[in-house]
Amino acid sequence: MIPSTPGKIWFVGAGPGDPELITVKGQKLLAQAGAVLFAGSLVDRAATMWAPPGCAIRDSKDMTLEEMTAWLIDQASRHATVVRLQTGDPSLYGALIELARPLRDAGIEWAVVPGVSSAMASMAAAGESMTLPEVTQTVILTRVEGRTPMPDGEDLASLAAHRSTICIFLSITLMHKVEKALREAGWPEDSPMLVVHKASWPGEQKILRGTLADIKARCREAGVASQAMIVASPTLGALHWETLVRSKLYDPTFTHRFRKASA
Numbered sequence: 001m002i003p004s005t006p007g008k009i010w011f012v013g014a015g016p017g018d019p020e021l022i023t024v025k026g027q028k029l030l031a032q033a034g035a036v037l038f039a040g041s042l043v044d045r046a047a048t049m050w051a052p053p054g055c056a057i058r059d060s061k062d063m064t065l066e067e068m069t070a071w072l073i074d075q076a077s078r079h080a081t082v083v084r085l086q087t088g089d090p091s092l093y094g095a096l097i098e099l100a101r102p103l104r105d106a107g108i109e110w111a112v113v114p115g116v117s118s119a120m121a122s123m124a125a126a127g128e129s130m131t132l133p134e135v136t137q138t139v140i141l142t143r144v145e146g147r148t149p150m151p152d153g154e155d156l157a158s159l160a161a162h163r164s165t166i167c168i169f170l171s172i173t174l175m176h177k178v179e180k181a182l183r184e185a186g187w188p189e190d191s192p193m194l195v196v197h198k199a200s201w202p203g204e205q206k207i208l209r210g211t212l213a214d215i216k217a218r219c220r221e222a223g224v225a226s227q228a229m230i231v232a233s234p235t236l237g238a239l240h241w242e243t244l245v246r247s248k249l250y251d252p253t254f255t256h257r258f259r260k261a262s263a
């Protein structure tokens with residue numbers, strides 16, 4: 001049925017790869033979608049698993065931004081629900097605003113459904129925590145400079161001076177730059193590092209642990225050269241530490257809004 005007013009375009013986070021890591025809301029929207037434009041091989045399974053028969057499903061990998069917006073606008077004139085499916089969360093390295101501006105200009109309604117970012121999925125896969133009391137309470141999501149230049153003040157060496165958890169996207173082929181920046185920031189050679197390839201992909205996920213000194217060699221040995229998250233963090237490996245500062249929230253000697261101290 002052709003709607004009398006244009007449909008709505010939903011930017012949906014597909015999650016990191018496992019089709020079950022899409023949100024319930026994202027899955028429901030896919031199930032009622034008349035058209036789905038998906039971003040590359042990482043999310044095709046979610047699209048094909050949850051979209052209804054007869055849904056127009058298109059891969060955007062060979063399209064320009066103009067072609068993508070034209071396709072979305074055309075589909076919105078035919079269907080009430082159109083989904084733009086993106087890996088992880090749409091707000092991270094997803095060209096969200098570039099795609100949304102022409103939709104706004106065309107008077108088409110759009111909205112975003114967040115997704116599980118690969119940064120979260122990588123930590124989950126490794127059983128690691130982004131934050132730990134008195135170790136770090138801060139997470140930096142970044143990348144190193146490739147063909148996309150880094151804005152002033154955001155070079156990895158300056159960010160790494162904070163000694164927080166740093167999740168580095170889009171940089172697995174630039175590991176030499178990652179290492180150089182961490183060294184410049186004074187991270188010791190035995191700083192723990194984590195690389196997760198295809199986090200959450202059943203049967204394809206690889207978890208590599210190492211240090212600043214050897215993580216590059218470990219990636220090479222394992223043949224990991226794409227679709228990987230690099231994590232540098234003082235929290236890595238905390239499961240095996242002898243001493244750990246406890247979280248105040250669950251500390252028996254700590255009173256808070258929902259519980260009185262018992263000791």
Ligand code: SAH
Nearest residue numbers: 016088089093117118169170198199228229
């Ligand atoms: N919006 C996405 C990121 C897109 S940029 C998100 O929130 O996750 C693409 C980069 O994300 C890749 O170069 C890689 O660094 C990372 N990435 C995406 N999926 C991944 C996965 N399943 N495992 C590890 N890294 C992944």
